[in-house]
Amino acid sequence: MTETATASRAQRFRARIPVVLVWYCRIVALASMLSALSPRTNERIDQLPDYILFSLGFLLGVPSIGFGVLMLMLGAAVRRRKRIAWWLLMVLGLFVGPLGWLAISALLYDVTASDLRPLAPLIVAFVVQAVFIGLVIWARKEFYAVFDAANFRLALVVLAVSFALSTVLGVTLVAWNDATATTDLGDQALYTLKAGMAGTGIWWYDTAVEVPHWVDVTVNLIGSVMILAVAWALFQPRRGTYRHLAEDDDRLRTLLDKFGDQDSLGYFNLRRDKAVVWSPSGKAAIAYRPVGGVSLASGDPIGDVEAWPGAIEAWLAEARQHAWVPAVMGASEEGGKVLTRFGLDAVELGDEAVVEVEEFTLEGRAMRGVRQAYNRVERAGYRTRIRRHAEIPADEMAALVRRADDWRDGSVERGFSMALGRLGDPADGQCVMVECLDGEGALRALLSFVPWGTKGLSLDLMRRERGTENGLVEFMVIDLIKAGPEHKVERISLNFAMFRSIFERAGRIGAGPFLRLARVVLSVFSRWWQLESLYRANMKYRPVWEPRYLCFPKARDLARIAIAAGRAEGFLAIPTPRVFRRRRELEPLRKD
Structure with missing residues (x-):
């Protein structure tokens, strides 16, 4: 029992080592950048013996903004438990510090006992370096996120391009401001390399170049941009080159036939840009897409509720393996409860509008506006045609x-x-198409719905011709509701209204200033993303509002999740050169 408790304490301590290393990287980054901006750094460095200089470089960094940026990037990679981060920590531990100084000095120079005086700081530095290396080696298993070989190739390309550009810019700036007439282009290039890559005054060679301190800082900033670009390429999250497989599609459809009534979003998991992870029993699955370092899923897991935990565990394990942030958009209340048992937090994202066919009516004062719009469109000669996709030639x-x-x-x-x-x-033959035709039989609008189990439909696509009669969409939705019993449809899921509760509560008597302010802010964003208009459009049908949740691990990940969700939904687009777009189109749909 005692041995087990000791082992457990050791494992808990080992699990905290990466957190300590993250803060170490941040502290070194701050010290490096502050010292790089100080005009007296060179004077202080000149007064220190080489081995103490290397010891301080190991403990407090080097006077370089680029090195500071690199340490920040390294800290982020350590926090995400990337294997490449562990290798870089080992390089840092072995070659930056007194051990690295002794190795380099032994190869290039004759090291005597007088070079190691005073001895006490050197011993302390060796002990610190040994402890650092020992902790990194011990914590190796904590760095489980696999490395993408494509990142290394991308980093080499970025290094070549950025090094060429930064060298040209840096040498030009140094040559332009060099106050020494006897220096040549080689001296200026060496000085640029020294100032740009590692900070001024710390390399073993010197030049006669004399430039103002702001030139040192500027050249170092140029080098920092290069280092940042290379580190960005190297630490890019694993992209996940696999896609929806044919066998996954068949198995998902089998689960949807049995459990499709559980979630109105279930059919959307058949998108071919979503990968699928299965529970060990094969009775449940989660479909997701890796976007910008986020494993983005939507809706509830598909399949037997009792098998959901197995699918969630497999999905979270894969996210940890690739250093992805797991997130679920639009989980139901039941799905949110299950996901929170696995360490995820949940926040209400909005509400889904669900119309119960049997309970819907156009009668009453509350439906007067919708009733009038419907009658107006009907009098204008419009009609609808409702068919399953399989029935359309x-x-x-x-x-x-x-x-x-x-x-x-x-x-x-x-x-x-x-x-x-x-x-x-x-x-998708069981999907339902609603067409709106004018009096002459010309198509003016269409709606497409996907199956929601065996007795429901969920809105997928809404398109209308510009400049047509107002109220066409309401006309089509109401006709579909009326035709529900004919098509054995009992419920229809319409658009999702984000932040519906804020819009509704802020309009009530006694709403507080924070709610009103939140509504004003959301109304501003509604100019681009139709937040309030979707809420009001759905409210016309007097639906049942079903809350939907965003599930995420930590609040600090919300910004990254929001960007990933914006990209996945098509609201945020990152420009991609045509050659890369073509490569993605030709990429085989396979698993690594």
Whole structure:
């Protein structure tokens, strides 16, 4: 029992070592950048013996903004338990410090006993370095995030390009401000290399170059940008080159046939840009996409609720292996409760509007506006046609797809958590198409719904021709509700309204200043993202509001998750050169 307790304490201590190393990297980064900005750094360095200089460099960094930036990047990689970070810590521990100084000196110079005086600081530095290396070696198993070989190739390309650019800029700046007439281009290039890569005054060679301190700082900043670019490429999160496999699709459809009634977002997990991880029993699965270092899932796990924990554990384990931040968008209340048992936190993201077909009515004062809009569109001669996708001939479906693309707002297909991302695929034959035709039989709008189990539908696509009659969408939705019993549809999930509770509560009597301020802020963002308009559009149908949650590990990860979600949903687009886009299109859909 005592041995077990001791082993447990040792494991807990080992698990905390990366946290200590993160703070070590941050402290060294701060000391390095502050010393690089000090104009008297060179004077202080000249007064120190070489071995003490290297010892201080190991403990407190070097006077270089670039080195400070690198240490910050290294600290971030250590926090995410990247294997490459462990290797860099080992390089730092072995070659930066008195051990590295002795190795270099033994190779290049004759080291005598007088070079090691005073001896006490050297002994202390050796002990600190040995403890550091020992802790890093002991904590090796804590660095489990695999390294992507593509990152190394990308880092080499970035290094070559950025080194060439920074050298040209740095040498030009040094040559322009050099006050010594006897120096040549070689001296200026060496000085640029010294100032840009490691900070001034710490290398064993010297030059006659004389430039103002602001030139040193500027050249070091240029070198810092280069180091930052290379470190960014090296520490990029593993991209996850695998996609939705055909066998995954078949197994997911089998689960949806049995458990599809549980979640209105279940069918959207058939998107082909989502990878799938399975529970050990194969009775549950989670579909996700790696985006910017985030393993982004949506909705609840698919399958038997009792098998959800196995799928969640497998998903979290894969996220840890690749140093991804796990996050779930749009989890239901039940799904959120299960996810929180595995260390994730949950915050309400908004509400999903669900219309119960049997309970819906156009009667009553509350539905007066919707009723009038419906009657107005009907009098204008519009009508709807409702069919399953499998009932639509191929040529008609192709024409519908073309019209939908023509009516799309912008060139990017938006949607991830509540959009299928395709239209007219033969595999989606049970989806429902609602077409709106004018009095002459011309198509003016369309809606597409995916199956929600066997008795429900979930809105996937909404497109209409610009300049058409207001109220077309309401007309189509109401006709679908009326036709629900004919198509054996009992409930329909409409658009998702983010922050619905804020808009609703802020409009009530007695709403506090914080709620009103939050509504004002959200109304500003609604100009781009339709936050309030979606809420009001859904409210017309008097739906049942089902809360949806965002699940995440730490509050510090929310910014990264928000950016990843914006990219996945199509609201944030990162420009990509055409050659890389073409490469991604040709990339085989396989697992590593």
